[in-house]
Amino acid sequence: MIAEEKMRAVVARGYGGSEVLKSVTVPLPEPGPGQVRIRVEAATVNPVDLVTRSGALVEAGLMAPREHTGIGWDVAGVVDRLGGGVTAFAPGQRVIGLRDLLDVSLGAYAEYLVLDATAVAPAPPGACPAAAATLPLNGLTALQSLDLLDLVTGDVVLVTGATGAVGGFAVELAARRGLRVVAQAGADDEECARSLGAEWVVGRDACDLAGDVRRLVPGGVAGALDTAGLGIRALAAVRTRGSYVTMVGGSAPPPLRGICVHQQWISADGGALAGLAAMDLSLRVADVLPLERAAEAHDRLAAGGIRGRLLLTPADEA
Incomplete structure (x- = not known):
């Protein structure tokens, strides 16, 4: 019997302060038709992540309550696997993408993320993964x-x-x-x-x-x-x-x-994102932290005064 492949992710267990963010081991997601799987190199910490974690979106009726809630909207990384019918991307290609679904069990705070190919675009030429991840949302x-x-x-x-x-x-x-x-x-x-x-x-x-x-x-x-x-x-x-x-x-x-x-109201748009990626816009990074320090990143963002964006990376050396 072949062992199921696993990955690390950070999710919100319940709702509340940054203490509800927990590192978990979950099955590696598989891309379906029209989807791509991305090996995450950097995920951005955005204000919407704090709102999601707090439970405010559940109270507003925009999400159903979950035991585990996925956190993280935008990502930079490398295409790892293609779902059926995807021809616009190739394994090994550097990309950026946006998850615009609110109610999910896994978000971009993970080692891998599956997105619709229509929500993905080639990464900005020459940009490091942390900088590239600040662009989508x-x-x-x-x-x-x-x-x-x-x-x-x-x-x-x-x-x-x-x-x-x-x-x-x-x-x-x-x-x-x-x-x-x-x-x-x-x-x-x-x-x-x-x-x-x-x-x-x-x-x-x-x-x-x-x-x-x-x-x-x-x-x-x-x-x-x-x-x-x-x-x-x-x-x-x-x-x-x-x-x-x-x-x-x-x-x-x-x-x-x-x-x-x-x-x-934001919507994912790979074509528009590709246009932005080609424009050589100012991509501002405040700091890059390991995925397991997501709670610290949330606290720093909540405290204010951040110039640029905080990023999380699953890389061991971050």
Whole structure:
């Protein structure tokens, strides 16, 4: 009898603080038709991981309660095995990918991850695995949010939280689309915001955000991408009949003055991810920790003040 192959993974046993994250040994997953199995080299620690672990998504009715819950959305690694019908990738190829299913027993915090081939893209050329893993969730969120704003070349867009993980990509992508960017960021981050492509920078702690923005852009900006979840404060900076996007988890303000208000829900898109990977975007890594130190990574992210993303790697030498 052939012994079942096993792998290491970190899951949430129950819900609560970082102490519920446990290292377990589980069967090695097999790819089905249209899927690829990836040997994980790095997985990103994102705020949604903390929310998932806490049980807030169960309380919101977005997940069913589980004894073990998979954690981790985006990954960089090497294609290990192909499911039936997959021709776009080859074993040994370096890739990145995004898991956009909430309710799963295994996530990217693992030695191997199975994804639909349509959620996978070639890794950014020359990027190390840790840097490459920062792109899928945050880059696609920024890209899809800008698409929702539906702005045209020359329009002015406000990006709140402009040097955060999503905000940084949003500033960079907006500038590349020919948009003029007003970045909301702290004084220590002004240089970073401008290096990403912001034309103007307004203070992160300003009491009158709308007033500051409207002094720079009379009449208000054409759209706002509110990664910081400021709600009505950011909406007030938008011109009448403009557009506004907030992230999931943010409080969507009412559509005052005919403003189109959207809440961004991420979806995996291998084609769009391949486009992002080819763009030589700024990929910021704060630190890389072994998979077994996932709880520490969660605590550090919760404490705030992180520049870039924390990564987990199953490699023994990490």
